[in-house]
Amino acid sequence: MKNTTYTLIFTLLVLLSCKKESQIIASNYSSTETTLKASEMKDIKPITEEFNKYWYAGEAELTSYKLEQARYGEIREGHSVLVYVTEPFLAKEQVKADGDNSSNISVLKLNSTKKFNTGIYPYSIMQSTFFPVQNNTHAVKVSASIQEWCGHTYIQVNNREQFNIVAHSYFEGEADQDFNLKKAVLENELWTQLRIDPKSLPINDFEIIPSLEYIRLKHKTIKAYKASAKLKPGNYTIKIPELNRSLSINFNPNFPYDIINWEEITNGLTTKATKLKTIKSAYWNKNSNKDEVLRKTLLLK
Numbered sequence: 405m406k407n408t409t410y411t412l413i414f415t416l417l418v419l420l421s422c423k424k425e426s427q428i429i430a431s432n433y434s435s436t437e438t439t440l441k442a443s444e445m446k447d448i449k450p451i452t453e454e455f456n457k458y459w460y461a462g463e464a465e466l467t468s469y470k471l472e473q474a475r476y477g478e479i480r481e482g483h484s485v486l487v488y489v490t491e492p493f494l495a496k497e498q499v500k501a502d503g504d505n506s507s508n509i510s511v512l513k514l515n516s517t518k519k520f521n522t523g524i525y526p527y528s529i530m531q532s533t534f535f536p537v538q539n540n541t542h543a544v545k546v547s548a549s550i551q552e553w554c555g556h557t558y559i560q561v562n563n564r565e566q567f568n569i570v571a572h573s574y575f576e577g578e579a580d581q582d583f584n585l586k587k588a589v590l591e592n593e594l595w596t597q598l599r600i601d602p603k604s605l606p607i608n609d610f611e612i613i614p615s616l617e618y619i620r621l622k623h624k625t626i627k628a629y630k631a632s633a634k635l636k637p638g639n640y641t642i643k644i645p646e647l648n649r650s651l652s653i654n655f656n657p658n659f660p661y662d663i664i665n666w667e668e669i670t671n672g673l674t675t676k677a678t679k680l681k682t683i684k685s686a687y688w689n690k691n692s693n694k695d696e697v698l699r700k701t702l703l704l705k
Contacts (some may be wrong), residue, residue, distance in 0.1 A: 405559060408493075408609060411496045417679070418583045421670045426676075427484075429651060438472070439445055439468070439539045439681070444483075445693065449614065451537065453535075453660055455600075455659070455693060458659070459490045459537075459660075460688060461684070461688050462619055462686060463489075463684040463685055464487055464488060464489035464542045464684070464685060464686070464687055465486075465487070465488040465489070465573045465660075465662075465682065465683075466485060466486075466487055466681040466682065466683050466684075466685055466687060467485065467488075467662065467663070467679060467686055467701040467704060468483060468484070468485050468528065468679075468681050468682075468703055468704055469484040469485070469486070469677040469679055469680055469683070470483060470508065470677065470680055471481065471483050471520060471664070471676075471677050471704065472520060472674075472675060472676040472677070473520045473527075473672065473675050474668075474673035474674060474675045475520070475527070475621070476522060477577070477673070477702075479673075479674075480520040480522060480527075480650050481520065481674075482518060482520025482521065482527075483519055483520075483680075483704060483705075484517060484519075484520050484677050485517045485702070485704070486514060486515075486516050486517075486518070486595075487513075487514065487515040487517070487662065487687070488510065488512060488513070488514050488515075488596070488599060488642070489512075489513050489539065490510055490512055490513070491510070491511055491513050491534075492504075492505075492508040492509070492510060492511075492695065493509050493510070493511040493534055494507060494508060494509075494545060495507055495508075495509050495544065498534075498544055498545045498562050498563075499536070502610075503537050504654045505569075505614055506525050509536055509538070509544070509545060510524070510536070510538075511534040511535055511536055511537060512535050512536075512596045512599060512600060513532065513533065513596075514531075514533045514535075514595055514596050514598065515530060515531075515532050515536075516530065516531045516533075516595065516619040516685070517529065517530045517531075518530075522552070524553075525552055525553035525554075526552065526553070527550070527552045528550070528551045528552070529548070529549070529551075529617055530548065530597070531546070531548040531551050531591055531592055531615065531616055532545075532546065532547045532548070533545075533546050533590075533595065533596050534546070535593050535596035535597060535600070537600060538595060539561070539600045539601055542563050542564075542567075542587060542589075542593060543561075543563060543590055543592065543593035543596070544561055544563050545560070545561065545563065546559070546560070546561040546590055546592045546593065546610055547559065547560040547616070548615075548616030548617055548620065548692070550594075550617065550620055551620070554574065555573075555574030555576065555622045557571070557572065557573040557574065557575075557578070558567055558573075559571040559572075559619070559620060559626070560570065561590065561616070563587075564586040565584075566585060566586060566587060567585040567613075568582075568583075568584055569581065569582070569583055569585055569626055570582050571626065573620070574687065575623065577624065580619075581626070582660055585613070585626070585627065585628070586628070586696050588611040588613050588628035589606050589610055589611060589612045589613070589669075590612070590629075590696075591612055591613065591614050591615040591632075591642070591651070592615050592616060594606075594642075594653075595653075595663070597662075598640060598653065598655060598661060598663070599661050599662075602635065602640065602655065602657075605633070605635055605640055606633055607633050607634060607635050608632060608633070609630070609632050610632075610633070610637045611628040611629065611630060611631065612629060612631040612642065612644065613626070613627070613628050613629075613651070614629065614630060614647065614649070615627065618649070618668075618670075622647075622670070623704075624647065629644050629646050629647060630644070630645065630646060631643060632646045633690075637657040638654060638655055638657040638664075639652065639654050640652070640653045640655070641653075647670070648670065648671050648672075649668070649669065649670045649671075650667075650668070650669045651666065651668050651669075652666070652667045652669075653666045654666065656661075659698050662679075662682060663680075663681050665677055665678045665679055680702065680703045681700055681702050681703050683702060685698065701704060
Protein backbone atom coordinates (compact mmCIF):
# COMPACT_ATOMS: atom_id res chain seq x y z
CA MET A 405 0.00 0.00 0.00
CA LYS A 406 2.85 2.37 0.90
CA ASN A 407 4.62 1.69 -2.38
CA THR A 408 1.39 2.32 -4.29
CA THR A 409 0.86 5.59 -2.45
CA TYR A 410 4.46 6.64 -3.12
CA THR A 411 4.10 5.96 -6.86
CA LEU A 412 0.83 7.85 -7.10
CA ILE A 413 2.29 10.86 -5.28
CA PHE A 414 5.13 11.35 -7.75
CA THR A 415 3.39 10.39 -10.97
CA LEU A 416 -0.15 11.72 -10.65
CA LEU A 417 -0.13 14.76 -8.36
CA VAL A 418 -0.74 18.11 -10.00
CA LEU A 419 1.02 21.30 -8.94
CA LEU A 420 0.06 24.87 -9.77
CA SER A 421 3.05 26.86 -10.97
CA CYS A 422 4.09 30.43 -11.71
CA LYS A 423 4.11 29.77 -15.45
CA LYS A 424 1.36 27.22 -15.93
CA GLU A 425 -1.85 26.33 -14.15
CA SER A 426 -0.74 22.76 -13.51
CA GLN A 427 2.28 20.50 -13.56
CA ILE A 428 2.51 16.73 -13.20
CA ILE A 429 5.23 15.52 -10.88
CA ALA A 430 7.23 12.46 -11.80
CA SER A 431 10.04 11.25 -9.61
CA ASN A 432 13.08 9.48 -10.96
CA TYR A 433 15.90 11.02 -8.99
CA SER A 434 18.30 8.22 -9.74
CA SER A 435 17.84 8.71 -13.48
CA THR A 436 21.01 8.43 -15.55
CA GLU A 437 20.34 11.97 -16.75
CA THR A 438 21.14 13.45 -13.35
CA THR A 439 24.69 14.52 -12.70
CA LEU A 440 24.47 13.79 -8.96
CA LYS A 441 26.55 10.86 -7.76
CA ALA A 442 24.73 7.61 -7.08
CA SER A 443 26.88 7.20 -3.98
CA GLU A 444 25.05 10.16 -2.43
CA MET A 445 21.71 8.39 -2.55
CA LYS A 446 20.14 7.02 0.61
CA ASP A 447 17.15 4.72 0.99
CA ILE A 448 14.12 6.58 -0.30
CA LYS A 449 11.35 6.88 2.24
CA PRO A 450 7.74 7.24 1.06
CA ILE A 451 6.20 10.64 1.70
CA THR A 452 3.57 10.56 4.42
CA GLU A 453 -0.06 11.40 3.76
CA GLU A 454 0.36 14.36 6.11
CA PHE A 455 3.25 15.72 4.03
CA ASN A 456 1.38 15.11 0.79
CA LYS A 457 -1.77 16.87 1.99
CA TYR A 458 0.13 19.94 3.17
CA TRP A 459 2.75 20.41 0.46
CA TYR A 460 0.93 19.14 -2.66
CA ALA A 461 -2.29 21.13 -2.32
CA GLY A 462 -1.43 23.55 -5.13
CA GLU A 463 -0.45 26.34 -2.74
CA ALA A 464 2.68 27.87 -1.30
CA GLU A 465 3.29 28.61 2.36
CA LEU A 466 4.02 32.31 2.90
CA THR A 467 5.32 33.51 6.27
CA SER A 468 6.22 37.09 7.15
CA TYR A 469 8.68 38.07 9.89
CA LYS A 470 9.63 41.23 11.69
CA LEU A 471 13.31 41.70 10.88
CA GLU A 472 16.02 43.31 12.99
CA GLN A 473 19.02 43.19 10.69
CA ALA A 474 22.58 43.94 11.78
CA ARG A 475 24.41 45.97 9.13
CA TYR A 476 27.34 48.40 9.35
CA GLY A 477 27.47 48.01 13.13
CA GLU A 478 23.83 48.96 13.72
CA ILE A 479 20.44 47.22 13.87
CA ARG A 480 18.04 48.03 11.00
CA GLU A 481 14.31 47.37 11.04
CA GLY A 482 12.71 45.63 8.10
CA HIS A 483 10.82 42.51 7.15
CA SER A 484 11.56 39.03 5.87
CA VAL A 485 9.34 36.57 4.01
CA LEU A 486 9.89 32.82 3.64
CA VAL A 487 8.11 31.32 0.65
CA TYR A 488 8.00 27.52 0.61
CA VAL A 489 6.47 25.55 -2.27
CA THR A 490 6.98 22.18 -3.97
CA GLU A 491 7.90 22.17 -7.65
CA PRO A 492 8.93 19.71 -10.39
CA PHE A 493 12.61 20.19 -11.20
CA LEU A 494 14.89 18.97 -13.97
CA ALA A 495 17.88 17.30 -12.31
CA LYS A 496 20.25 17.68 -15.26
CA GLU A 497 19.40 21.23 -16.35
CA GLN A 498 18.67 22.23 -12.74
CA VAL A 499 15.74 24.46 -13.58
CA LYS A 500 12.01 24.30 -12.95
CA ALA A 501 10.28 21.79 -15.23
CA ASP A 502 7.56 23.14 -17.50
CA GLY A 503 6.02 19.75 -18.12
CA ASP A 504 5.93 16.07 -17.23
CA ASN A 505 9.28 14.37 -17.77
CA SER A 506 10.70 11.05 -16.57
CA SER A 507 13.78 12.85 -15.22
CA ASN A 508 11.78 15.35 -13.13
CA ILE A 509 12.42 15.35 -9.42
CA SER A 510 10.24 16.97 -6.79
CA VAL A 511 11.86 19.74 -4.77
CA LEU A 512 10.82 21.84 -1.83
CA LYS A 513 11.78 25.35 -2.90
CA LEU A 514 12.47 28.17 -0.49
CA ASN A 515 12.59 31.77 -1.61
CA SER A 516 13.89 33.70 1.40
CA THR A 517 13.68 37.49 1.17
CA LYS A 518 14.81 40.40 3.31
CA LYS A 519 14.15 44.13 2.90
CA PHE A 520 15.60 46.84 5.12
CA ASN A 521 17.11 50.32 4.87
CA THR A 522 20.59 51.51 5.74
CA GLY A 523 20.24 55.25 6.13
CA ILE A 524 19.11 56.75 2.84
CA TYR A 525 19.41 53.60 0.75
CA PRO A 526 17.56 50.26 0.78
CA TYR A 527 18.73 46.64 0.72
CA SER A 528 16.87 43.82 -1.02
CA ILE A 529 18.11 40.25 -0.53
CA MET A 530 16.75 37.02 -1.98
CA GLN A 531 18.07 33.48 -1.59
CA SER A 532 16.56 30.49 -3.43
CA THR A 533 17.08 26.86 -2.44
CA PHE A 534 15.87 23.79 -4.33
CA PHE A 535 16.01 20.73 -2.08
CA PRO A 536 14.82 17.21 -3.08
CA VAL A 537 11.79 16.16 -1.04
CA GLN A 538 13.34 12.69 -0.97
CA ASN A 539 15.94 14.23 1.37
CA ASN A 540 18.67 12.01 -0.05
CA THR A 541 21.37 14.46 -1.13
CA HIS A 542 22.43 18.11 -0.94
CA ALA A 543 20.30 20.86 -2.45
CA VAL A 544 20.21 20.58 -6.23
CA LYS A 545 20.70 24.33 -6.60
CA VAL A 546 21.09 27.44 -4.45
CA SER A 547 21.31 31.06 -5.54
CA ALA A 548 21.38 34.48 -3.93
CA SER A 549 21.17 38.08 -5.09
CA ILE A 550 21.69 41.30 -3.16
CA GLN A 551 20.65 44.72 -4.47
CA GLU A 552 21.44 48.09 -2.94
CA TRP A 553 22.32 51.51 -4.29
CA CYS A 554 26.05 50.77 -4.52
CA GLY A 555 25.37 47.87 -6.89
CA HIS A 556 24.34 44.23 -6.85
CA THR A 557 25.86 40.76 -6.44
CA TYR A 558 24.84 37.26 -7.46
CA ILE A 559 26.00 33.75 -6.49
CA GLN A 560 24.78 30.39 -7.79
CA VAL A 561 25.68 26.90 -6.59
CA ASN A 562 24.85 23.91 -8.80
CA ASN A 563 25.12 20.40 -7.40
CA ARG A 564 27.04 18.42 -10.03
CA GLU A 565 30.05 16.10 -9.67
CA GLN A 566 31.24 18.83 -7.32
CA PHE A 567 29.57 22.09 -6.37
CA ASN A 568 29.92 24.45 -9.33
CA ILE A 569 30.09 28.06 -8.10
CA VAL A 570 29.36 31.04 -10.33
CA ALA A 571 29.54 34.47 -8.72
CA HIS A 572 29.40 38.08 -9.87
CA SER A 573 29.96 41.26 -7.85
CA TYR A 574 30.71 44.94 -8.33
CA PHE A 575 33.53 44.67 -5.75
CA GLU A 576 37.11 44.25 -6.93
CA GLY A 577 38.36 40.79 -6.04
CA GLU A 578 34.85 39.34 -6.20
CA ALA A 579 33.94 40.47 -9.69
CA ASP A 580 33.57 37.25 -11.72
CA GLN A 581 34.19 33.75 -10.42
CA ASP A 582 33.51 30.29 -11.85
CA PHE A 583 35.03 27.33 -10.00
CA ASN A 584 34.30 23.94 -8.43
CA LEU A 585 34.21 23.19 -4.72
CA LYS A 586 34.25 19.93 -2.80
CA LYS A 587 30.80 19.15 -1.46
CA ALA A 588 29.89 20.03 2.12
CA VAL A 589 26.76 20.96 4.03
CA LEU A 590 25.15 24.10 2.64
CA GLU A 591 23.75 26.41 5.30
CA ASN A 592 21.06 27.44 2.83
CA GLU A 593 19.78 23.89 2.44
CA LEU A 594 19.21 23.40 6.18
CA TRP A 595 16.14 25.65 6.08
CA THR A 596 14.39 23.27 3.66
CA GLN A 597 15.77 20.05 5.12
CA LEU A 598 14.35 21.12 8.48
CA ARG A 599 10.85 21.44 6.98
CA ILE A 600 11.03 17.89 5.61
CA ASP A 601 12.58 16.11 8.61
CA PRO A 602 14.36 17.99 11.43
CA LYS A 603 15.85 14.72 12.70
CA SER A 604 17.87 14.44 9.49
CA LEU A 605 19.75 17.69 10.12
CA PRO A 606 23.52 17.37 10.61
CA ILE A 607 24.72 17.54 14.21
CA ASN A 608 28.02 17.50 16.10
CA ASP A 609 31.06 18.38 13.96
CA PHE A 610 31.01 18.83 10.19
CA GLU A 611 32.02 21.27 7.45
CA ILE A 612 29.60 23.90 6.19
CA ILE A 613 29.44 26.45 3.40
CA PRO A 614 27.84 29.52 5.07
CA SER A 615 24.73 31.14 3.67
CA LEU A 616 25.36 32.92 0.39
CA GLU A 617 23.86 36.08 1.88
CA TYR A 618 26.40 36.04 4.70
CA ILE A 619 29.31 35.34 2.36
CA ARG A 620 28.54 38.36 0.23
CA LEU A 621 27.55 40.80 2.98
CA LYS A 622 30.73 40.00 4.89
CA HIS A 623 32.94 39.51 1.80
CA LYS A 624 34.07 36.07 2.94
CA THR A 625 35.78 33.41 0.86
CA ILE A 626 33.37 30.92 -0.67
CA LYS A 627 34.51 27.68 0.96
CA ALA A 628 33.66 25.16 3.66
CA TYR A 629 34.33 26.07 7.30
CA LYS A 630 34.41 23.85 10.38
CA ALA A 631 31.12 23.91 12.26
CA SER A 632 29.21 22.16 15.01
CA ALA A 633 25.47 21.88 15.59
CA LYS A 634 22.98 20.76 18.22
CA LEU A 635 19.39 19.68 17.72
CA LYS A 636 16.79 19.91 20.45
CA PRO A 637 13.00 19.64 20.19
CA GLY A 638 12.02 22.88 18.41
CA ASN A 639 15.55 24.30 18.13
CA TYR A 640 18.54 23.88 15.84
CA THR A 641 21.76 25.78 16.55
CA ILE A 642 24.92 25.98 14.43
CA LYS A 643 28.25 27.53 15.41
CA ILE A 644 31.11 28.43 13.03
CA PRO A 645 34.02 29.44 15.32
CA GLU A 646 36.36 30.68 12.59
CA LEU A 647 33.75 33.23 11.52
CA ASN A 648 32.62 34.04 15.05
CA ARG A 649 29.13 33.26 13.81
CA SER A 650 26.15 31.28 15.08
CA LEU A 651 22.64 30.60 13.82
CA SER A 652 19.75 29.48 16.02
CA ILE A 653 16.40 28.50 14.48
CA ASN A 654 13.32 27.93 16.64
CA PHE A 655 10.60 25.87 14.97
CA ASN A 656 7.41 23.97 15.67
CA PRO A 657 8.57 20.51 16.82
CA ASN A 658 5.50 19.00 15.16
CA PHE A 659 4.70 18.81 11.44
CA PRO A 660 4.83 20.99 9.35
CA TYR A 661 7.84 22.19 11.42
CA ASP A 662 7.13 25.85 10.66
CA ILE A 663 9.83 28.34 11.63
CA ILE A 664 8.87 30.61 14.53
CA ASN A 665 11.96 32.82 14.76
CA TRP A 666 15.70 32.81 14.28
CA GLU A 667 18.84 34.62 15.42
CA GLU A 668 22.13 35.12 13.61
CA ILE A 669 25.00 36.35 15.78
CA THR A 670 28.15 37.61 14.06
CA ASN A 671 30.96 39.35 15.89
CA GLY A 672 28.64 40.23 18.77
CA LEU A 673 25.85 41.74 16.65
CA THR A 674 22.52 39.91 16.51
CA THR A 675 20.11 39.74 13.59
CA LYS A 676 16.63 38.61 14.65
CA ALA A 677 13.49 37.59 12.77
CA THR A 678 10.17 37.02 14.56
CA LYS A 679 7.13 35.43 12.93
CA LEU A 680 4.21 37.72 12.11
CA LYS A 681 1.77 35.74 9.96
CA THR A 682 1.49 32.59 7.84
CA ILE A 683 -0.93 31.98 4.97
CA LYS A 684 -1.27 29.29 2.30
CA SER A 685 -1.83 30.77 -1.15
CA ALA A 686 -1.34 30.17 -4.87
CA TYR A 687 0.35 33.56 -4.85
CA TRP A 688 1.40 33.37 -8.52
CA ASN A 689 -2.27 33.92 -9.42
CA LYS A 690 -2.64 36.81 -6.98
CA ASN A 691 -1.12 39.54 -9.13
CA SER A 692 -3.92 42.08 -9.62
CA ASN A 693 -4.34 45.33 -7.69
CA LYS A 694 -7.20 43.85 -5.68
CA ASP A 695 -4.85 41.15 -4.38
CA GLU A 696 -2.68 43.69 -2.57
CA VAL A 697 -4.95 43.18 0.43
CA LEU A 698 -3.08 39.91 0.99
CA ARG A 699 0.02 41.93 1.88
CA LYS A 700 -2.01 43.44 4.71
CA THR A 701 -2.94 39.93 5.79
CA LEU A 702 0.78 39.17 6.00
CA LEU A 703 1.27 42.43 7.93
CA LEU A 704 3.56 43.78 5.21
CA LYS A 705 3.65 47.48 4.40
